[in-house]
Every structure is written in C-alpha cells, then in structure tokens.
Amino acid sequence: MKQNRREDVQVEAQQHPDLHRLLIEAVRDYAIFALDANGHVLTWNPGAERFKGYKAEEIIGRHFSTFYPEEDVRAGKPDMELVVARREGRFEDEGWRVRKDGTQFWANVVITALRDETGEVFGFGKVTRDLTERHAAHQQAIENARRIAEVEASNRAKSQFLAAMSHELRTPLNAISGYVELLEQGLRGPVNERQLEDLGRIRKSGQHLLGIINDLLNFSRLEAGTVSYDIVDFPVSEALDAVRLMIEPLAAAKSTQVEWPDTPDAVRARADTSKVEQILLNLITNAVKFTPTGGRIEISLPAGDEVRIAVSDNGMGIPGDQLESIFEPFVQVGRTLSSHHEGAGLGLAISRDLARAMGGELTAASEAGEGAVLTLTLPAAK
Secondary structure (H helix, E strand, C coil): CHHHHHHHHHHHHHHCCCHHHHHHHHCCCCEEEEEECCCEECCCCHHHHHHHCCCHHHHCCCEHHHHCCHHHHHCCHHHHHHHHHHHHCEEEEEEEEECCCCCEEEEEEEEEEEECCCCCEEEEEEEEEECHHHHHHHHHHHHHHHHHHHHHHHHHHHHHHHHHHHHHHHHHHHHHHHHHHHHHCCCCCCCCHHHHHHHHHHHHHHHHHHHHHHHHHHHHHHHHCCCCCCCEEEEHHHHHHHHHHHHHHHHHHCCCEEECCCCCCCCEEEECHHHHHHHHHHHHHHHHHHCCCCCEEEEECCCCCCEEEEEEECCCCCCHHHCCHHHCCCCCCCCCCCCCCCCCCCHHHHHHHHHHHCCCEEEEEECCCCCEEEEEEECECC
C-alpha cells in the first residue's frame, strides 16, 4: 500500500514539472530568492517583493548587501555571511534589514550554499522571515522585566532606608517623650503651670512626628508587599469598641459629637481585626480633624451583602473632582502651607491599600461644604 502511494506521488510530481517553482512563487510569508556565487540576486519571489518592496526587474542583478543597514555593510557583514555559508554549508542570523523605502524590519535569515556535482559552490539560496512584531514583543518583555526589577530594587532600598530611619528617629523621640513625662510628674523638681503647658506642646509634637514616621514605615511596607494579614471572622462591634476608646478623648477636645451604632454581634466581618481597627481609627480621626469645633460625626452600618461601615461628618467636604485623589499618597485636600491640618497625607492611601488587600474597598462620597462620607466595605463572615 505504501509503495503504491509513493508511486502515485511520483507520477503526480512528474505531471507537474514546475511544482517547485510554483510553490516558491506562491509563498508570500517568506522572501525566497537565489544569489550567485558573489552575492548578486538571481531570482525573486512574491514574498521577497512584499517584504522588501522591490519588484523583480528592480533588484535582480544587484548585490544582496542592498538589504543591509549601512553600518553592517561597512563592517563587511554580508560578505562574512557568504564566507560562513560557503564553509559551513549554511548561515543563520537575526538582525535589521532595509526595505526599498528605507524602513527597517527585524528578520530571520538563512543562507544555504548551493553546490554542483563536483562540490563547488555556484550560488546561495536565501530565505528571510519578517519577525518585527515578535522582536518588538520580546524587547518590550525585556524592558518590562528591567523596569519591574528596577522598581523592586528601588522599593527594597526605600523600605530598608525608611526602616532604618524610622528606628533612628523613633529612638530619640521616645526618649524625648520619656523625659517630658518625668518633668510633668515633677520628678526633676517643681514645674509651674506655664511650663506644664509647654511640656504638653512638646509631647504633642513628638507624638505627631511619631505618627508621621509610622505612616511612612507602614506605607513602605505596603509598597514592598511585606505586610502580613491574619484573616479571621470577628464581630464588627469589637473593632468599633476598641476604636471608640481612642476616639472619644479627641472628639471631646473639639466638642465634637460622635454617634456610634448599636451594633449587634451578629454583624461579623472576615478580615484582619487589627488592620480594620487601624482603618477605622484613621477614618474617624480624619473626620474629627476636618470637622469644625462643635461638629457632628456619625458611624453607621448600611445594609448589604457585605459588611459596610460608613463614617460621615458635617465638615468642609471634598470637591467632586478630588474624591479619588484623596487616596493618593501624600495628598491632603485643602492643605496649604498655612493650613493647620497635620500629617503626611498617607493615612487614606494606607487605609485603602489595607482594605483592598483584605478583599474589601474604601470609597468616598461628598459635596464641597456639605461634609463627607467614607465607607469601608469588608467581606462578610462565612
């Protein structure tokens, strides 16, 4: 059966003596042409015309170095390729080639030596593929990898720097705080009322600096992806109660009314409890800070399939075109050199990153002059 099939194929080939020529002429995805022993073009197929832009009558007889960039011609690359093909039997390369209009394309080139019965080279067959798109994608992948490596190296260096600096800064600040407490308690001698006020300002400034340092350190850890999460099911009331103890003194100092929800234990979220407390502390502290003295803040739990905790205030509000920018690092809406708003502008950026890392979200809604509502959304407990 196989023998009969082979004979049929041979007969069919004999009936089409121009089959090889027709095949080469039909191929349009490859430039296939012959060179003489010195590198002059002898044949030209439609694929070569499509790739390089020359018609057969324009290129036959010209040296194939026409297709190479000037720097390659000056370096003798075309002649070197023929020498290698003559010696080794073939030569393969990838590089830039030039079209008739002067544009370049990235090509895969195979040059094969053609020998007569005596073994002498009488010419060369050349096959060229246009790999410009693949080369561009490869180069883009290399560039992306390089850029990612640079970013990762930069993040590591930044994290290491911030960690070292935070340690170096926190150590003296903690010492300052400790000595202030000693003076306030009168352990170094009597302190009058005005001196106590000054010591209170020193302590407050130190706490403010420590807060900024901690924000910078937390932000660098988030960027570096070194923050770990302990995801558990927990009642939201626990997180709110923990934050309430820290918020009430701040609110009382500004005569700000804070309304807390009556949260049943049945409302349970699935997240990292300490991270949720950190987010809520930041949201409610911001609300106190941006609400005028005697203002009002409300914490509520809107219904939904997910757990949502909304913090609303009647403060200055946020312009509609800046609702997303408040989550950018180092941004504080309405902040100027003369404003009294403290902080590095990292709190909301950190809070949103933490929320998203736990499968939640942090959003803002507001109208300028009418207060703002920031809503923390968390996955519900299973």
